[in-house]
Amino acid sequence: MLYHLLYPLKTVFGGFNVFRYITFRTIFAILTALVISLAIGSWCIRKLRELQIGQYIREDGPQSHHSKAGTPTMGGLMIVFALIVTTLLWVDLANPYIWLLVFVTLGFGLVGFLDDYLKVIRKQNRGLSGRAKLAIQTVVALVVALWLYYLPGLDTTLTIPFFKQLQPDLGWAFIPFALLVIVGSANAVNLTDGLDGLAIGPVTIAAAFYVIFSYLAGNARIAAYLQIPYVRGVGEISIFLGALVGAGIGFLWFNAYPAQVFMGDVGALALGGILGTVALATKQEILLVLVGGVFVVEAVSVILQVGFFKLTNGKRIFRMAPIHHHFELKGWPEPKVIVRFWIISIVLGLLSLSALKLR
Numbered sequence: 306m307l308y309h310l311l312y313p314l315k316t317v318f319g320g321f322n323v324f325r326y327i328t329f330r331t332i333f334a335i336l337t338a339l340v341i342s343l344a345i346g347s348w349c350i351r352k353l354r355e356l357q358i359g360q361y362i363r364e365d366g367p368q369s370h371h372s373k374a375g376t377p378t379m380g381g382l383m384i385v386f387a388l389i390v391t392t393l394l395w396v397d398l399a400n401p402y403i404w405l406l407v408f409v410t411l412g413f414g415l416v417g418f419l420d421d422y423l424k425v426i427r428k429q430n431r432g433l434s435g436r437a438k439l440a441i442q443t444v445v446a447l448v449v450a451l452w453l454y455y456l457p458g459l460d461t462t463l464t465i466p467f468f469k470q471l472q473p474d475l476g477w478a479f480i481p482f483a484l485l486v487i488v489g490s491a492n493a494v495n496l497t498d499g500l501d502g503l504a505i506g507p508v509t510i511a512a513a514f515y516v517i518f519s520y521l522a523g524n525a526r527i528a529a530y531l532q533i534p535y536v537r538g539v540g541e542i543s544i545f546l547g548a549l550v551g552a553g554i555g556f557l558w559f560n561a562y563p564a565q566v567f568m569g570d571v572g573a574l575a576l577g578g579i580l581g582t583v584a585l586a587t588k589q590e591i592l593l594v595l596v597g598g599v600f601v602v603e604a605v606s607v608i609l610q611v612g613f614f615k616l617t618n619g620k621r622i623f624r625m626a627p628i629h630h631h632f633e634l635k636g637w638p639e640p641k642v643i644v645r646f647w648i649i650s651i652v653l654g655l656l657s658l659s660a661l662k663l664r
């Protein structure tokens with residue numbers, strides 16, 4: 306909105322010309338979302354407590370988690386609020402990628418909200434059925450996939466990191482591929498959200514790296530130099546992701562160990578859906594496997610554990626899945642698991658950045 310209000314006034318006051326720059330608006334989106342989330346955080350936690358929206362802890366979890374019972378959850382609502390308000394304040398509202406990301410945020414956020422809400426009113430850790438949850442996510446992701454497929458300026462080729470010659474055109478197969486990326490990403494973040502700050506840290510780090518990828522992909526000159534796909538208009542996503550980084554840091558202020566609030570499925574599914582959609586829009590889908598490596602490892606650890614458990618009638622690969630519980634049961638204190646996963650996320654992000662040059 307500010308872009309539309311103030312940029313045209315550059316003739317009156319030259320300083321307003323700065324609103325045309327994505328870098329300027331991204332920096333102020335980070336700061337705005339950070340201030341909003343810090344400002345509303347305490348009130349939000351008080352409100353969730355008043356409404357008795359507290360976490361129910363499963364019996365079969367690590368013993369150390371039972372002390373977490375009653376921690377306010379659905380804190381993802383404050384992330385979504387800060388993200389959307391900041392985005393509407395700083396972006397070019399005529400940009401289609403922004404409305405796509407607002408749609409996926411609200412769509413996946415709503416699925417998570419329903420799941421969280423059912424857990425609260427049922428007073429147990431059982432929300433929507435797995436099938437219903439997956440079905441609604443698939444419908445939302447299908448709308449996003451079709452929107453991307455028919456969006457002018459976005460082709461259906463696949464970018465393979467480190468191999469610039471390989472750019473297979475998926476054609477209509479782009480649609481099921483996009484579904485897989487978006488729903489897979491949403492659920493991988495959801496599984497990861499099992500320790501204080503364990504999901505929001507890597508999500509914020511991944512979003513920060515995709516701020517760079519969006520900016521580069523949206524700049525024809527730089528994209529040509531780096532030989533990465535140029536996607537007209539996708540640079541505006543940097544501002545949306547800047548807002549996400551700000552809101553994520555603000556939420557981490559309250560979700561840091563020992564957490565005062567959990568994000569809930571409303572946050573985890575929305576954030577994962579955003580990362581999947583951004584990876585597709587910036588044509589850096591495979592790179593998401595590297596940038597979001599922590600989420601991939603968490604999800605794969607569950608798949609391996611459940612598969613092996615079923616195949617061997619009860620044997621386990623890990624002491625418990627997802628893998629963060631395995632380290633907890635090995636005796637690592639919770640903060641140690643969390644910070645080490647953050648360090649791994651930063652390293653993977655830096656490696657993904659190098660993938661842009663090593664091609």
Ligand code: 57M
Pocket residue numbers: 360361362363365366367370373378379495496497498499500501502503560564566567568569570573607610611614621624625626627630
């Ligand atoms: C998502 N949710 C946390 C919180 C958060 C198939 C199986 C692997 C599924 C998986 C599962 O149910 N995952 C659900 C993870 C939960 O967090 C809530 O959920 C939201 C995110 N979706 O925002 O509202 C618990 O995580 C802890 N937590 C924190 N700090 C945070 O900031 O400490 C969350 C956020 C919270 C709190 O304790 O209650 C979760 O873990 O459920 N199931 C599991 O992950 C379970 N693993 C399991 O069953 N493993 C078996 C299977 C694979 C055969 C095995 O390894 O043998 C574990 N989770 C729990 N108890 N809670 C272990 C059992």
